[in-house]
Amino acid sequence: MTISVRAEGVERALVSDLSFTLARGETIAIAGESGSGKSLTSLAIMGLLPPPALRVSAGSIRLNGTDLTALPETKMRAIRGDRIAMIFQEPMTSLNPVLSIGLQLTEAIRAHEPVSKSEAATRALEALKAVRISEPERRMSQYPHELSGGMRQRVMIAMALALRPDVLIADEPTTALDVTVQREVLDLLRDLQREMGTAIILITHDMGVVAEMAERVIVMQQGRAVEQGAVNDIFATPRAQYTRDLLAAVPRMGDGSGAGSADAQTDIVASLRDVQVRFDICGGILSRVTHRVHAVENVSFDIRAGETFSLVGESGCGKSTIAKALVGLVPHQGRIEVAGHTLGGLNGKDMKALRRDVQIVFQDPMAALDPRMRVGDLVAEPLVIHDIATPEQRRARVAELFERVGLTPDHLDRYPHEFSGGQRQRICIARALALQPKLIIADESVSALDVSVQARVLDLLEALKGEFGIAYLFISHDMAVVENISDRVAVMYMGQIVEMGTRAQVFGDPRHSYTKRLMAAVPVPDPTYSRPPVARLASEIPSPIYKLGASPARMALRNVGNGHLVADALVGG
Structure with missing residues (x-):
């Protein structure tokens, strides 16, 4: 054919x-x-x-x-x-x-x-x-x-x-x-x-x-x-x-060197304290609020300059909701501080300054790119919005970014539909890098990429971290990639963190049963590997939706040594 x-x-x-x-x-x-x-x-x-x-x-x-x-x-x-x-x-x-x-x-x-x-x-x-x-x-x-x-x-x-x-x-x-x-x-x-x-x-x-x-x-x-x-x-x-x-180029579990987190003396780029994100569900004849989605419950962590902090967990556990809360796309309760700005109540000028410091790469690249704009203009748009450089300098900067993410300057005048899924994701990554932000939120940013390009993009993210001190909030379900790129890891389940620690702690010594289950499910790139039999989940998947007035039980994190936090009990309700 x-x-x-x-x-x-x-x-x-x-x-x-x-x-x-x-x-x-x-x-x-x-x-x-x-x-x-x-x-x-x-x-x-x-x-x-x-x-x-x-x-x-x-x-x-x-x-x-x-x-x-x-x-x-x-x-x-x-x-x-x-x-x-x-x-x-x-x-x-x-x-x-x-x-x-x-x-x-x-x-x-x-x-x-x-x-x-x-x-x-x-x-x-x-x-x-x-x-x-x-x-x-x-x-x-x-x-x-x-x-x-x-x-x-x-x-x-x-x-x-x-x-x-x-x-x-x-x-x-x-x-x-x-x-x-x-x-x-x-x-x-x-x-x-x-x-x-x-x-x-x-x-x-x-x-x-x-x-x-x-x-x-x-x-x-x-x-x-x-x-x-x-x-x-x-x-x-x-x-x-x-x-x-x-x-x-295939990332494998166990390849991570187990390095610790970024230097504890470096500046904190983002800080979350008891963050909650809830969405109301209306029902009945009068469309009153009857239920509430508890998407994120009492989440706290810090991200330091030059650090890759990863969030892992099942679909719908609240990973992407935290990413959206960090850039002000969803309302939240609790305290979120990013690059010196406390979210909530910021005026338009301060919000614009914040968005220069924080960029996000979304999971679905086709939905994140305007189909009517050339990709060169899409990547240059952040520079235009913040009035940076002349048009000629912008085009040169965009061409350089394209080469950094494995595309060519010839691609600048094409439209998003002319690219494959993986190429579109690289365009989104180039756009996020345009302003050289302090924090990049990568929401499943390499999930659409084939392994050789994925390896190149991960190397690029690592190089930029060293070059500019960029911090990453890396959201992924690929445990092998997370192990290879992360400094610290937090495991989420039903809107709450159940385990958090350095890469070596979480991957080398997983304590929570859910973390162990995640790791056991990872496909192994070896056809001779015989997977031990695991019981299929027969129970109904739990739901984060509660009636008005009810809320999920809060999981208390306990330090099991050197900052390795594990949820071992349910507190309150």
Whole structure:
């Protein structure tokens, strides 16, 4: 199969001579760098290449002998979603923002099967329960913007699984998920495979997921398959240099040197004391407040200059809410002090000064970039807002930033949709670096990047830390990355910190049962590794929603030695 693009009268191959077969019940993984043609391959199989610019120019795609490239759109529509389903990389751009989750799920089921509305709703609810989303009944009536990134990805997986397809294309299906939910989803995909004989094409940059899930691996680079083979052979004896480089860049648990935190004498850049973030839920005829979401409860920590402080925990535990509170995007109770400014009651001028010192890189890069602006202008925008340098100097600065994050100055005049997910995230990182802030909040900032680019970006963040003394609040569910980049780590559960300490303390001597569970769920990039059996979570996932007047029990942190804090008891209520 060859996929070509026609631009200015010239046809250029984006994916060249790719060939593979997929047997019933088999999992084949396609791995490679961002922009290597992995996602284009999946779009071609689904018949979703945007005509007339992109097309399959040679070769064929056959499903049980039927050439999909020759089918008209009406026939392809009957196959798409029913016999071949796809889980996309960016859940927010794949879900309709004006339709409820329940309506989107039932619509997908009824489009392919002659069932009643109530039967489709029942099946939609079952699909949500299968992906272990908390309060599935309530999620049915919610809209995409009301869910966290991880929850949205689970909805996408539920939508794909609801019709029990023959072939499931999973494009980075666990990128937005924390390790415990990732473990559940991978187990779920394996169960589906066993029950239904579903074949899976797994597109991922997580070599741990490849090692655990795939039987065969295709390694792609610049639109070509550089190596194909059985998963054990690829990991044990990679032939291509690119494959060897890819495997060498994979972050592994236990690689962290265990260095302590930044010098205790350095200045505190950000300080949180008993911070609470709560959201009201209205109900009843009069729309009065009946319940409250306790997103963050009594969280306290400091971030010092030149330090990387990491927050880890499951989707919906309050990590991103803390990030938003730090930049004044959500109201909070308690005290937050950033770069000498106390948040709350700041006027416009002070808030603008604060935002020069604090920048944030969001989880979903497509939602964070204006689709109507060129990326060069997007990265230069902070410099324009703060009236820094001349237009020529700004463009030179942006070109330099692009090179620092692994892009080229040629990319400056393109639009966000012309980049892959990983490239868009690098653009967001470049924009955050433009003002050389004191604190950068990286909210899942490398989750969309393939491992080799991830390694380069993490090295870049580390170099900037040394060069400018930038502090990072690093929010991630990738425990291996957290161990390799962090000075100090805090583990969050249900809006509260349950363990906090240096990297060596938390990873070398985890005390809290939840921390141990997180670490046990991490995929290991070794196909010969035999994972010890772990009991599946059968209980309902706890909810942070309480009736008005009620609140969660407060967890007391106890110092178990040298500032290693562990929650071991429940205090108050």
